[in-house]
Every structure is written in structure tokens, then in C-alpha cells.
Amino acid sequence: MNNIKENLALPVGTTLDRFIMRKQEDFPYATGELSQLLRDIALAAKIVNRAINHAGLTDIGGAYGKQNVQGEEQQKLDVVANIRFIRALRNGGEVCTIISEEEDEVIQTGNLKGKYIVAIDPLDGSSNIDVNVSIGTIFSIYRRISELGTEGTIEDCFQKGTEQVAAGYIIYGSSTMLVYTTGNGVNGFTYETSLGEFFLSHPNITTPKNGSIYSVNEGGYNYFPEAIKDYIELCRVRNYAARYIGSLVADFHRNLLKGGIYMYPNTLKSPGGKLRLLYECNALSFIVEQAGGKASDGRQRILEIQPSDLHQRCTFYIGSKEMVEEVESLLVARPVRNTQLV
Numbered sequence: 001m002n003n004i005k006e007n008l009a010l011p012v013g014t015t016l017d018r019f020i021m022r023k024q025e026d027f028p029y030a031t032g033e034l035s036q037l038l039r040d041i042a043l044a045a046k047i048v049n050r051a052i053n054h055a056g057l058t059d060i061g062g063a064y065g066k067q068n069v070q071g072e073e074q075q076k077l078d079v080v081a082n083i084r085f086i087r088a089l090r091n092g093g094e095v096c097t098i099i100s101e102e103e104d105e106v107i108q109t110g111n112l113k114g115k116y117i118v119a120i121d122p123l124d125g126s127s128n129i130d131v132n133v134s135i136g137t138i139f140s141i142y143r144r145i146s147e148l149g150t151e152g153t154i155e156d157c158f159q160k161g162t163e164q165v166a167a168g169y170i171i172y173g174s175s176t177m178l179v180y181t182t183g184n185g186v187n188g189f190t191y192e193t194s195l196g197e198f199f200l201s202h203p204n205i206t207t208p209k210n211g212s213i214y215s216v217n218e219g220g221y222n223y224f225p226e227a228i229k230d231y232i233e234l235c236r237v238r239n240y241a242a243r244y245i246g247s248l249v250a251d252f253h254r255n256l257l258k259g260g261i262y263m264y265p266n267t268l269k270s271p272g273g274k275l276r277l278l279y280e281c282n283a284l285s286f287i288v289e290q291a292g293g294k295a296s297d298g299r300q301r302i303l304e305i306q307p308s309d310l311h312q313r314c315t316f317y318i319g320s321k322e323m324v325e326e327v328e329s330l331l332v333a334r335p336v337r338n339t340q341l342v
């Protein structure tokens with residue numbers, strides 16, 4: 001009898017669907033397309049989550065045997081996730097054009113009446129795919145500026161991060177979560193596999209103004225700008241915790257909740273930085289700002305960078321406001337000299 005009572009006492013949280021509906025009511029002129037688009041992304045996330053969970057039992061682990069436009073070896077799960085998200089966005093009907101890390105060119109979905117553009121990193125943290133470490137998906141959503149009834153244009157795709165109408169990520173970790181913003185705060189939902197539903201578990205996420213975690217791949221230390229070496233030295237002197245998973249989504253998520261800074265400076269291998277503006281940096285920058293944090297390339301706000309290439313990279317400093325500001329001030333004091341990178 002007790003476990004029935006216990007069971008019935010278990011609160012049934014707010015499902016993502018219900019939350020989206022409630023939020024839509026906040027916008028009297030909302031027509032439901034963005035809500036539907038968020039649901040389409042959540043559906044694809046559930047399918048990709050299942051594929052990831054079963055990767056060890058099926059033959060979709062390992063390399064795919066092709067390179068993407070970045071010259072990176074594609075993993076089979078990169079390709080599976082790419083196909084699943086593109087299919088869900090195409091079938092959903094709300095998206096006219098997609099930019100994906102795994103596609104050289106933009107994808108026109110054929111939904112000429114689709115009002116939205118989506119930029120997506122279908123599988124983030126590819127180096128951690130086969131070793132059971134948290135990985136993710138990152139997405140940015142823009143309203144098209146071109147005329148309805150036509151294909152999306154390159155102008156639609158090169159909007160600044162400030163023009164995002166929504167952004168988010170899915171983290172496939174010890175639990176699977178979807179975290180997103182539409183410009184009214186950040187909310188996190190945990191996936192309940194047996195019910196197949198995302199439930200609101202982290203309402204109104206805010207990030208601490210300061211923290212004591214720093215995340216950077218120190219393997220590239222010798223080629224970091226002097227200012228970043230100075231900052232790492234400060235972190236060491238202050239006995240901050242060095243935490244680096246190697247999956248941007250996972251490092252970002254931890255620092256978002258606990259306070260901290262993630263840095264991907266210029267390195268010898270990536271003189272312009274490694275991470276991609278359109279489908280990695282813009283989305284996380286929108287989220288961190290909505291949570292009270294900051295994101296910069298060391299000189300300017302990431303969201304103010306004018307895109308000019310689908311796969312352009314940038315240096316990336318993101319996290320607790322005071323930590324990012326300290327890095328910016330060190331970089332102003334000791335600007336990056338190009339000679340440092342040769």
C-alpha cells in the first residue's frame with residue numbers, strides 16, 4: 001500500500017510541451033510555429049538519445065570514414081544525428097533553411113513557407129563519442145528576413161547572434177537534458193526515458209557572477225596568448241579547479257550551473273580559435289547572457305560578431321561575468337601578437 005501512496009505522491013512535473021504552450025500564451029501574437037519547431041527539435045533529441053545510449057550495442061560507434069568541411073573525421077553518430085535533426089526540421093515544416101556543422105553548404109528544406117532558419121551542431125564533443133563521456137547537440141534559431149514563399153537566403157544565414165529568437169542545447173550525459181532560451185530566461189528539462197517526456201527540472205537558470213572553475217585544453221598552452229597564460233597562472237594561484245571534459249556542451253553546462261569559465265583561445269592548430277560561431281558560440285552566448293553571464297572573443301561580445309562564412313571560427317571565452325571580464329582586461333593589457341602563433 002505504502003509504495004502506491006509513495007508513487008502517487010511523486011509530483012508529475014511540467015512537461016516541455018506544456019511549458020512551451022504556457023510560454024506561447026505570453027506572446028499574444030504568437031502563432032505557434034516556434035513552439036512547433038522546439039517540439040520538432042525535442043523529438044529528434046529523443047531519437048538521437050536512444051541511438052547514443054545503444055551505440056555500444058549496435059554498430060553505430062566509431063568513424064564514418066569521411067571528413068566534413070572542417071577536415072574533421074566524421075563519426076557515425078555525427079552523421080546519424082545530422083540526418084535525424086535535418087529530417088525532423090524538414091518534416092516539421094517550420095524551417096526553410098538549415099546550417100549544419102556536417103554539411104558544406106546550407107540545406108534548403110523545401111518548406112518555402114517556413115519562417116525559421118536553424119544553425120545546428122548535431123553532435124558536439126565528437127572526440128568523446130565512443131568513450132561514454134557526455135556529448136551534446138547545439139542549436140540556434142533565427143526568423144527569416146527574406147520573403148516567405150522563397151528559399152532562405154545567405155543573408156538569412158548571416159544574421160548576428162543578437163537576432164536569435166531562440167537557442168539551446170541537449171546534453172546526453174548521466175541524464176539527458178534540454179536547456180533553451182527564447183530571450184525570457186533559461187530553463188532546463190530532464191528526459192524521463194520511461195515516459196518519453198522532457199520535464200522541467202531546472203527553472204530560471206542563472207549563473208554565478210564569479211566562480212572557481214576554469215576549463216581550457218592546456219595541451220595547447222605553449223601557443224596560448226601571453227594574457228591567457230597569465231590568467232591560467234592566476235587560476236592556479238587562486239587554487240581554482242581545472243575541469244575540461246572536451247565536449248563544449250558538457251563543460252559549458254557544468255560551468256553554467258556552478259560558475260566558471262570555458263576558454264578556447266587562439267592556438268597553433270587553430271590561429272583563429274577552433275569553435276564555430278554560427279552553430280556553437282552564438283547559441284551558448286545567448287544562453288549565458290540570459291543567465292547573467294558573459295561571452296566574448298576577447299575583444300567583443302560574441303553576439304555582435306557579423307558572420308561572413310557558414311563555418312567561421314572564433315576565439316571563445318564564456319561563463320561567469322567577472323571571470324570573462326578579467327580575461328578581457330588581461331587581453332587588452334597584453335594584446336595577442338600574431339608572431340606568438342608561429
Ligand SMILES: O=P(O)(O)OC[C@H]1O[C@](O)(COP(=O)(O)O)[C@@H](O)[C@@H]1O
Pocket residue numbers: 072101121123124125126127217246247248249274
Ligand atoms: O580537443 P580540443 O582541441 O580540446 O577541442 C575540444 C572541443 O572541440 C569540440 O569537440 C568541437 O565540437 P565538435 O565535436 O562538434 O566538432 C568541442 O565540443 C570541444 O570543446
Ligand SMILES: [Mg+2]
Pocket residue numbers: 121123124125248280
Ligand atoms: Mg561542436
Ligand SMILES: [Mg+2]
Pocket residue numbers: 078101121122123124125126
Ligand atoms: Mg559536432
